[in-house]
Amino acid sequence: MADKIHISVRSLVEHVYNSGSIDARFRTQSTLADGTRIHQKIQKTYRDGDQKEVFLKTEIAYDGLTFIIDGRCDGLLFHDGNVTIDEIKSITMPLDQMTGEGFPVHWAQANVYAYIYAKDHALPEISVQLTYVHIETEAKQYFNKKYTFSELELFVFNVVEGYAPYAKLQREHRNKRNESCKALAFPFETYRAGQRKLAGGVYKSIIDGKNLFAKAPTGIGKTISTLFPAVKAMGEGQLNRMFYLTAKTITRTTAEEAFSKMRSCGLHLNAVTITAKDKVCFKEETKCQKDYCEFADGYYDRINDAVLDILTNETAMTREVIESYARKYTVCPFEFSLDLAYTVDAIICDYNYIFDPRVSLKRLFEVQKKASILLVDEAHNLVDRGREMFSxxxxxxxxxxxxxxxxxxxxxxxxxxxxxxxxxxxxxxxxxxxxxxxxxxxxxxxxxxxxxxxxxxxxxxxxxxxxxxxxxxxxxxxxxxxxxxxxxxxxxxxxxxxxxxxxxxxxIDPSKLLKQMGKGYSTKVYFSATLSPLPYYQDILGGEKEDYLLSIPSPFSKEQVDVFIKPLSTRFRDRERTKSPIVSIMQALTKKRPGNYLIFFPSYQYLLSVYEQFKEVNKETRTLIQTTGMSEAEREEFIAAFKPEQNETLLGFAVLGGIFSEGVDLIGDRLNGVVVVGVGLPQLCFERDLIKDHFNHQGKNGYDYAYVYPGMNKVLQAGGRLIRSETDHGTIVLVDDRFLQEQYQMLLPQEWKQFTLI
Missing domain, CATH: 1.10.275.40 (Fumarase C; Chain B, domain 1)
Incomplete structure (x- = not known):
C-alpha cells in the first residue's frame, strides 16, 4: 500500500515555486488583516450563484506515494456557461510595477484548484483568474487564462514530481525514525534515582494528553529523562515533533548532547537548534536586504536544495552545521534554521519561538501542534520572561x-x-x-x-x-x-x-497569555529543580486543575552536604553593621574547609562592599569577582578558574540570580562550597508592589508571589550548583535570620533541613 502524504495546495506550490530574496526592509505590519479585509471585499462583489472559500481535495498517486492535496480556493465564478477559479492576492507593490502576468507561484496555486475542480466535475476546460488588489489604494488588476483539463493534469503532475524527492526523503526518514524510536533502550546502563519516575511521569502525561509540572532535583539528568520518553512516544505514533525550550545557551548544549547520546545508541532522529538572528548573522550589520546581504539575495531560489542536502546528510543540525551548509548554499543561517524547524523531528530553541506573539513559529498548523510536545526546561524562568513578552x-x-x-x-x-x-x-x-x-x-x-x-x-x-x-x-x-x-x-x-x-x-499575571500561546499542543511539560512550590508555578504559568504535578526527592544523600545557617540580618538597613560578621564567616569557613567556593550576594553593590572589606584582611586569598556586562570569554575564564584538587582556596564573588547562579556545572572538587547571603528577595520596587497588590486582591499571598517565591528560587538555584553527582560533597552556608522563619523553612529542600546553626 502506498504511503499517504497530506499537504495543502499552498504549501505544495510554495515548495516547488520558491524564488526571490529575503528583504526585511520596511513592511506594513497590518498585511494579514488587510489581506482578509480585501478578500472579503472582493468576494462581496461576486454575483448570485458564485461561491467563495470552496474546499477542494484530490488524491494523486506518484512513485509509490499517494499525495492527498487540499485547500480552499477564494472564488468559484459561473458566467456564460464558463467556470472560473478566482485567486485573490493583496499586494503592497504598486500595480504599474508588476511585470508580466502575475507571479508563477500564484498561477500555480490557482491552477491546482482548477485541476481539482475540473477533475471532480469532468470539465474538458476551465478558466483561471488572478485578482491583484493594492492594499492601500484598493486598485485592481485582473489576469485571465483558459486551460484544457489535459494541460492542467500535466501541470499538476509536474508540480507533484517537483515535490516528490522531498516527500520521499521525509517518508523514508520517518519510517527509519519510528523504527529506531521503538528499538531505543535507555541510553545509560541504569537509571539514576528519580530518573525513572520523571521519565514515567512525562510518558504518562503524553499518553493521557495532560500537562505536567515537575520539580526534579539537580543532578538526576532532567534532559534525558524528558527527551527519552518523548522519543519512545514518537515511535508509537503518539507524537510527531518535540520542542525543547530553554532560556539559556548552556541548556541548549545539554539537549544537543542528550540527542547525540541517543543517536550513539541507534536513534535516527533529526533536530535543529535555532540560534538568535543577531548571533548567527554572517554580516557586520544584521540588515536583511538583498542589496546589502548576499545570503538574503536570491535566498528562496537556493533554499530547497540546501534543505534537501542537509536533511539527506545530517541529523544533528547544530549552529555549526547550519552555518556550514548556509555558507555552502549562500543562504541566511537564521532563516535556514526556521525553515528547517518546520521539517524536523525536534527543535531546540528559546521560549520566544512558542510563547512570544511577536516571534512565534507562525507557520505551525493546528494539526501539527496536536502532534507536538513542549518540554519547557528551567520553567521557573518563564514567569518573568512571560511578563516581559506580554508587556x-x-x-x-x-x-x-x-x-x-x-x-x-x-x-x-x-x-x-x-x-x-x-x-x-x-x-x-x-x-x-x-x-x-x-x-x-x-x-x-x-x-x-x-x-x-x-x-x-x-x-x-x-x-x-x-x-x-x-x-x-x-x-x-x-x-x-x-x-x-x-x-x-x-x-x-x-x-x-x-x-x-x-x-x-x-x-502582572502572564498565566492567561502563556496558556493561550501554548494552546493546541499535545502535551506541555514544565520542569525545573526549583519549581517550588508547585501550585504557585501551576497557577502563574497557566496550568489547569487536571494537570499532573510531580515532585521528585533528591537522589543525593543528606551526608553529601553540610548545611549551616547563620542568623544575621542582611536587610538593607543592617548591611553595614553585619558586613564584618559575614567576612568572619568566610574566613572561618575557608580556614577549616579550604577549597573552591562561590559566594552569592543579592546585589552588586552589596557584593562590592563585602568584597572590599574581605580583601583588606585577606590579601593572600585568591578571589574572582563577577563584573557587570561580562563577555562570553570572561565568563568562561571565571568558570575555568575552578579547577579540581587545587592546593589554595579560591573564592568567586557572584550575584544571586545572575549568570553564575544557574546552569553552571562544577562537578567534583571543582566546587567545595556555596555561601548564599540573603533570601534573594527582589528589590522593593513599584512593579513588584503592583504584583503583590494584584495577587492580594485575588485572595492569594501577594507578598509570596511578588517577593518570597522568586527570591527563594534564586537561593535554591545558587545552592544547586554544589552537588551535581553521586560522588560530590560540599558545604552550604545560608546567611540570613529569615531562613529560620517557617515560610522560608517550608521552601528549603528536604536535604537542607538538617542544618547546623552557626
Missing amino acids: ASLHKETFLQLKKDFKGVNKVIFEAASKLNASFISIKKIYGKNNEFILTHLDESFLEQLRQFIKDTEQCLRTDASQNLLEAYFMVNNFLKIVELLDEHYVIYGEKNKNDVIVKLFC
Whole structure:
C-alpha cells in the first residue's frame, strides 16, 4: 500500500515555486488583516450563484506515494456557461510595477484548484483568474487564462514530481525514525534515582494528553529523562515533533548532547537548534536586504536544495552545521534554521519561538501542534520572561527626538511626533507629584494619535530609511498590539525619569497569555529543580486543575552536604553593621574547609562592599569577582578558574540570580562550597508592589508571589550548583535570620533541613 502524504495546495506550490530574496526592509505590519479585509471585499462583489472559500481535495498517486492535496480556493465564478477559479492576492507593490502576468507561484496555486475542480466535475476546460488588489489604494488588476483539463493534469503532475524527492526523503526518514524510536533502550546502563519516575511521569502525561509540572532535583539528568520518553512516544505514533525550550545557551548544549547520546545508541532522529538572528548573522550589520546581504539575495531560489542536502546528510543540525551548509548554499543561517524547524523531528530553541506573539513559529498548523510536545526546561524562568513578552512601553523622549529629527524635513512626521510628545507632557502634568503613577485607562485620543502615527510613518518609511523612525514605528506597533490584550491581568502605569515620561502596559499575571500561546499542543511539560512550590508555578504559568504535578526527592544523600545557617540580618538597613560578621564567616569557613567556593550576594553593590572589606584582611586569598556586562570569554575564564584538587582556596564573588547562579556545572572538587547571603528577595520596587497588590486582591499571598517565591528560587538555584553527582560533597552556608522563619523553612529542600546553626 502506498504511503499517504497530506499537504495543502499552498504549501505544495510554495515548495516547488520558491524564488526571490529575503528583504526585511520596511513592511506594513497590518498585511494579514488587510489581506482578509480585501478578500472579503472582493468576494462581496461576486454575483448570485458564485461561491467563495470552496474546499477542494484530490488524491494523486506518484512513485509509490499517494499525495492527498487540499485547500480552499477564494472564488468559484459561473458566467456564460464558463467556470472560473478566482485567486485573490493583496499586494503592497504598486500595480504599474508588476511585470508580466502575475507571479508563477500564484498561477500555480490557482491552477491546482482548477485541476481539482475540473477533475471532480469532468470539465474538458476551465478558466483561471488572478485578482491583484493594492492594499492601500484598493486598485485592481485582473489576469485571465483558459486551460484544457489535459494541460492542467500535466501541470499538476509536474508540480507533484517537483515535490516528490522531498516527500520521499521525509517518508523514508520517518519510517527509519519510528523504527529506531521503538528499538531505543535507555541510553545509560541504569537509571539514576528519580530518573525513572520523571521519565514515567512525562510518558504518562503524553499518553493521557495532560500537562505536567515537575520539580526534579539537580543532578538526576532532567534532559534525558524528558527527551527519552518523548522519543519512545514518537515511535508509537503518539507524537510527531518535540520542542525543547530553554532560556539559556548552556541548556541548549545539554539537549544537543542528550540527542547525540541517543543517536550513539541507534536513534535516527533529526533536530535543529535555532540560534538568535543577531548571533548567527554572517554580516557586520544584521540588515536583511538583498542589496546589502548576499545570503538574503536570491535566498528562496537556493533554499530547497540546501534543505534537501542537509536533511539527506545530517541529523544533528547544530549552529555549526547550519552555518556550514548556509555558507555552502549562500543562504541566511537564521532563516535556514526556521525553515528547517518546520521539517524536523525536534527543535531546540528559546521560549520566544512558542510563547512570544511577536516571534512565534507562525507557520505551525493546528494539526501539527496536536502532534507536538513542549518540554519547557528551567520553567521557573518563564514567569518573568512571560511578563516581559506580554508587556510594552513607550517613552516621551522617543517622540521628542523624532520631533527634532524631522523639523523642517517632513511636516507630517514632525506634527505626529509633536502631538504625541504633547500628550506625554499632559500626562506628566496630571500626575506631576508622583514619580510612579497608575493610569486607570488610556485615553482614546492618545490611542488615536498612536494609530495615526503608524499610518503616517508607514508612508514615510517607504522612502526614508531613518533608523530612529523605524524603531519608533515597531515600538508603537507593539504597544498597540498589547493594548488589544489589556484585561484584569494588566496594570497601566506611568513613570517619570528626569525629563522622560514612560507609559507601560505591564502584564502582572502572564498565566492567561502563556496558556493561550501554548494552546493546541499535545502535551506541555514544565520542569525545573526549583519549581517550588508547585501550585504557585501551576497557577502563574497557566496550568489547569487536571494537570499532573510531580515532585521528585533528591537522589543525593543528606551526608553529601553540610548545611549551616547563620542568623544575621542582611536587610538593607543592617548591611553595614553585619558586613564584618559575614567576612568572619568566610574566613572561618575557608580556614577549616579550604577549597573552591562561590559566594552569592543579592546585589552588586552589596557584593562590592563585602568584597572590599574581605580583601583588606585577606590579601593572600585568591578571589574572582563577577563584573557587570561580562563577555562570553570572561565568563568562561571565571568558570575555568575552578579547577579540581587545587592546593589554595579560591573564592568567586557572584550575584544571586545572575549568570553564575544557574546552569553552571562544577562537578567534583571543582566546587567545595556555596555561601548564599540573603533570601534573594527582589528589590522593593513599584512593579513588584503592583504584583503583590494584584495577587492580594485575588485572595492569594501577594507578598509570596511578588517577593518570597522568586527570591527563594534564586537561593535554591545558587545552592544547586554544589552537588551535581553521586560522588560530590560540599558545604552550604545560608546567611540570613529569615531562613529560620517557617515560610522560608517550608521552601528549603528536604536535604537542607538538617542544618547546623552557626
